Amino acid sequence: MFAALRCLERGIRPIVLERGKDASARRFDLAPILREGRVIEDSNYCFGEGGAGTFSDGKLYTRATKRGPVASIYEILVAHGAPEKILTDAHPHIGSNLLPNVVKAIRHSVLAAGGEVHFQTKVSDFLIEHGKIHGVVCADGRSFEADSVVLATGHSARDIYQLLQRKNILLEKKAFAVGVRIEHPQALIDQVQYHIPRGEERPRLLPAARYRLATKIDDRGVHSFCMCPGGWIVPAATEDDEVVVNGMSLARRDSPFANSGMVVTVEPEDTESFVKEHGVLSGIAFQKNLEQLAKQAGGGGQKAPGQRVVDFLSGKISCSLPAMSYFPGATSAPLHELMPAFMMKRMRTGLRLFGNQIRGYTGQDGLLLGFETRTSSPVRVPRDETTLQHPQVFRLFPCGEGAGYAGGIVSAAMDGLKIADAL
Numbered sequence: 001m002f003a004a005l006r007c008l009e010r011g012i013r014p015i016v017l018e019r020g021k022d023a024s025a026r027r028f029d030l031a032p033i034l035r036e037g038r039v040i041e042d043s044n045y046c047f048g049e050g051g052a053g054t055f056s057d058g059k060l061y062t063r064a065t066k067r068g069p070v071a072s073i074y075e076i077l078v079a080h081g082a083p084e085k086i087l088t089d090a091h092p093h094i095g096s097n098l099l100p101n102v103v104k105a106i107r108h109s110v111l112a113a114g115g116e117v118h119f120q121t122k123v124s125d126f127l128i129e130h131g132k133i134h135g136v137v138c139a140d141g142r143s144f145e146a147d148s149v150v151l152a153t154g155h156s157a158r159d160i161y162q163l164l165q166r167k168n169i170l171l172e173k174k175a176f177a178v179g180v181r182i183e184h185p186q187a188l189i190d191q192v193q194y195h196i197p198r199g200e201e202r203p204r205l206l207p208a209a210r211y212r213l214a215t216k217i218d219d220r221g222v223h224s225f226c227m228c229p230g231g232w233i234v235p236a237a238t239e240d241d242e243v244v245v246n247g248m249s250l251a252r253r254d255s256p257f258a259n260s261g262m263v264v265t266v267e268p269e270d271t272e273s274f275v276k277e278h279g280v281l282s283g284i285a286f287q288k289n290l291e292q293l294a295k296q297a298g299g300g301g302q303k304a305p306g307q308r309v310v311d312f313l314s315g316k317i318s319c320s321l322p323a324m325s326y327f328p329g330a331t332s333a334p335l336h337e338l339m340p341a342f343m344m345k346r347m348r349t350g351l352r353l354f355g356n357q358i359r360g361y362t363g364q365d366g367l368l369l370g371f372e373t374r375t376s377s378p379v380r381v382p383r384d385e386t387t388l389q390h391p392q393v394f395r396l397f398p399c400g401e402g403a404g405y406a407g408g409i410v411s412a413a414m415d416g417l418k419i420a421d422a423l
Contacts (some may be wrong), residue, residue, distance in 0.1 A: 008113040021049065053099070123163075151396060186209075190202040224260040
């Protein structure tokens with residue numbers, strides 16, 4: 001979307017193709033996955049206008065300051081309805097209730113300036129002749145021709161990776177991270193981070209407390225990811241045969257729970273057992289295997305397998321699970337057995353270290369839900385450092401998180417501007 005805005009500034013008319021629905025219609029498609037456990041495959045928490053970011057918290061903090069002008073991204077968001085406080089907050093956040101309107105306003109800007117936006121328009125093939133791409137074919141039979149194609153899918157668009165693989169277009173494996181969502185009462189995190197006496201509430205002037213935890217164990221990172229103070233755990237599956245969890249929070253961050261991804265780095269060599277069947281997409285097969293295990297262990301619908309942190313550490317199935325924010329519910333399951341051994345051992349060690357940093361973090365109130373698998377793409381769509389085009393396909397510009405060049409709303413937006421400037 002930011003690439004489209006920059007194209008218009010440069011006098012280039014963009015045509016945006018979105019596989020899912022617009023943000024308003026998309027919101028209604030979240031009800032089946034939450035209430036019935038039924039996934040609408042092209043309209044869910046990952047697919048639709050604005051991608052995964054639209055209903056995934058709206059955190060804007062980034063450490064990718066060397067990639068481009070972060071402030072200009074914030075200014076564009078404010079110009080399209082985001083609260084002005086994001087211009088000055090140290091950890092800016094919009095909220096999943098406000099971000100859809102910002103996304104819609106950006107779309108209106110694109111349309112008003114002469115661009116096109118097509119919803120429910122799923123790309124199914126590329127039009128390539130003599131090493132140059134000149135358009136795409138869509139699942140409904142329509143084709144769109146263009147001088148350049150910006151490939152800016154999200155990291156859950158696995159069918160695009162499969163299409164690239166079938167057409168022998170170069171892909172590269174890369175490290176990624178998978179794990180669980182960990183949840184605690186927000187009051188516990190407030191008490192530790194603000195040094196509030198037990199039983200007392202956080203002063204109203206203070207925001208819900210956050211944390212960031214990271215360590216390295218046996219050459220693999222173990223860290224918190226996308227921490228959502230005052231947030232909710234949501235189902236992020238894109239197919240019916242899987243369970244995937246993610247976190248979000250509203251602008252007020254007033255949920256009684258605090259959740260975060262708790263993930264372990266997965267290097268390409270860790271997916272070796274999937275290489276024979278899946279080749280360069282072995283990392284995706286690794287993710288999918290965990291997601292299907294979660295579906296089976298959850299017991300149906302979008303119920304997630306759950307385990308108290310203290311039981312995960314001791315290797316026991318939890319007799320009961322604490323109150324949680326995850327609406328579809330959870331089933332007690334041995335996450336320590338479902339995880340690959342290399343992940344489980346490192347996560348146990350990491351959690352014990354983190355329990356020493358945040359008192360109560362590994363106690364009875366801590367809950368783990370499986371599995372958090374969509375932190376980043378396991379593959380990269382390569383591009384030339386100078387031209388930003390794919391080395392094999394002239395005028396194909398890989399862009400953003402799905403291509404392996406971003407890790408969140410702001411870094412993806414900056415990459416979109418960068419690509420548009422290279423067209």
